[in-house]
Each structure stands twice: as structure tokens, then as C-alpha cells.
Amino acid sequence: MYGIVNRAIEELIIEKFGIDKWEQVKTKAGFDSEGFMTLKPYPDALTFKLVGAASEILNVPADTLLEAFGEYWILYTAEKGYGEMLNLAGDSFPSFLKNLNMLHGRVTNLMPELAPPQFECRNEKENSIELIYRSHRNGMIPMLYGLIKGLAKRFEKEVEITELESSVEENTTVIFLLTWS
Ligand code: HEM
Known part of the structure; x- marks a missing residue:
């Protein structure tokens, strides 16, 4: 999936649980680069590893994290340059x-x-x-x-x-x- 998805997961975890937890999640998922490029495709497996690692480190079921992430995504994309696209997608x-x-x-x-x-x-x-x-x-x-x-x-x-x-x-x-x- 494109890096914007992983970046949003990162920002959600930092916002709710703090940077230290995110560093632990990254390490556990085996991702050792600084950050994600939003417009670069990454393997789906990395996204699933991040969610799995977050679930263990934060002690929250993966399904709960994914649901919270889905809700966050609507607000995140609106803030990160996709607001107009969302507006054009429908008024109801x-x-x-x-x-x-x-x-x-x-x-x-x-x-x-x-x-x-x-x-x-x-x-x-x-x-x-x-x-x-x-x-x-x-x-x-x-x-x-x-x-x-x-x-x-x-x-x-x-x-x-x-x-x-x-x-x-x-x-x-x-x-x-x-x-x-
Ligand atoms: C402007 C807003 C949005 C953007 C920029 C966006 C972009 C993306 C991106 C980058 C992915 C990852 C897939 C890939 O990289 O191949 C994705 C996946 C997905 N998107 Fe969107 N999306 C938006 C809005 C929505 C909305 C409103 C929904 C549904 C209500 C939605 C449903 C999904 C789902 C369920 C996936 C997971 C992949 C899957 O199920 O196969 N997206 N989207």
C-alpha cells in the first residue's frame, strides 16, 4: 500500500500513545528507515506487520486498531491535502x-x-x-x-x-x- 497509509498509522499511534510506543512498534515490525514516503508503494505485508506489532506493543486487538484507523483516515485525508477530493465525492x-x-x-x-x-x-x-x-x-x-x-x-x-x-x-x-x- 502507498506510504500515506503507513504514515497515517504512524501519526495515529504517536497522537494516541506517544512517540516511544511508535519507536517500539517500528522496531518490532522490522522497519528501520526514518519514515514513509507518502507517494511510494510499500508491500502490503509491511502495513500488516505494523498493525500486528502495534497490537502487541499497545495491547489492543488488531481489529480494534484497524477500526480506529478507518475512522481516523476520513479526518486524516481531509487534513492532508485530500479535502477537496472528499468534498467532490458527495454532499450526503x-x-x-x-x-x-x-x-x-x-x-x-x-x-x-x-x-x-x-x-x-x-x-x-x-x-x-x-x-x-x-x-x-x-x-x-x-x-x-x-x-x-x-x-x-x-x-x-x-x-x-x-x-x-x-x-x-x-x-x-x-x-x-x-x-x-
Ligand atoms: C481522499 C480520500 C482517500 C484516499 C486518498 C484513499 C487512498 C487509499 C490508499 C492509498 C489506499 C491503499 C491501497 C493501495 O495503496 O494500493 C486505500 C485503501 C483503501 N481505501 Fe481508500 N482512500 C480514500 C478514501 C476512502 C474512503 C472514503 C473509503 C471507504 C469508505 C476508502 C476505502 C478504502 C479501503 C477499505 C482500503 C483498504 C484496501 C482494501 O480494502 O483492499 N478509501 N485508499
Whole structure:
């Protein structure tokens, strides 16, 4: 994944737990460079190692960290130069969800090797929608919970997330039912 993801993990850990803990996480994950270049692709394995190491050092389950990271990501990208892109992605929770592929498409202009997940929306009602998530990665589902909750907060909504179907094999496909108030 592009370095911006690892950088955001770094900033979240420093903000919540302090620099010493981050240094320990880096060491445990075997990452000995100074920092991450945001526009450089790194192996996915490094991101997973950072999360695994953080989970051990901070004594927090990896899924909890990933969910917190998903929520943080919405605020982080807004602050780090992607605010306009987020604004263009939609002015309501459901319209934003319908534009997620377009949003990642725009990001691809800056990060040509981006391998983002694919999203599809269906069965839209006044206060609910089904969101289909497809990824060639495994293990990102908790992050998605955080992303969806963070997005709902951006539109001052509270969202309930139910998994209608999920298949985690070589690729991951999950159908979520999102209901908001
Ligand atoms: C401007 C805002 C955003 C930027 C710059 C961005 C960028 C990225 C980047 C760099 C990755 C790592 C993938 C790679 O490097 O190949 C990623 C992954 C991901 N993005 Fe975004 N993203 C944004 C917003 C969102 C939003 C709003 C959602 C969903 C609500 C989302 C869902 C995901 C998920 C779930 C992944 C994990 C990878 C996977 O599941 O395969 N992103 N995104």
C-alpha cells in the first residue's frame, strides 16, 4: 500500500500513545528507515506487520486498531491535502458511498499503482443502502467499519452496519446493509 497509509498509522499511534510506543512498534515490525514516503508503494505485508506489532506493543486487538484507523483516515485525508477530493465525492452519506470508486479513481492520478477495493451500491432506500465491498486483500474488514462510521459522522449521521453476506477466500467480498438516522 502507498506510504500515506503507513504514515497515517504512524501519526495515529504517536497522537494516541506517544512517540516511544511508535519507536517500539517500528522496531518490532522490522522497519528501520526514518519514515514513509507518502507517494511510494510499500508491500502490503509491511502495513500488516505494523498493525500486528502495534497490537502487541499497545495491547489492543488488531481489529480494534484497524477500526480506529478507518475512522481516523476520513479526518486524516481531509487534513492532508485530500479535502477537496472528499468534498467532490458527495454532499450526503449515500451519494458519497456511490462515488467511492470515482474517489479512488481520482487518487489513482497521484498514485498510479493504487490497488483500491471496488464498491457497489444497491437497494437504496430513504435511510438505508446495501454496500458491496470487493478487495483482493484479506483482513481489511474492521477498517471498513471505521471508514463507514467516520463517513457517517462527516454527514452527522449515526450508522448501523450489518453484514448480509461475506466471502473471504483469495479475495474478499462483503455485502453490508447500512442503516442511518
Ligand atoms: C481522499 C480520500 C482517500 C484516499 C486518498 C484513499 C487512498 C487509499 C490508499 C492509498 C489506499 C491503499 C491501497 C493501495 O495503496 O494500493 C486505500 C485503501 C483503501 N481505501 Fe481508500 N482512500 C480514500 C478514501 C476512502 C474512503 C472514503 C473509503 C471507504 C469508505 C476508502 C476505502 C478504502 C479501503 C477499505 C482500503 C483498504 C484496501 C482494501 O480494502 O483492499 N478509501 N485508499
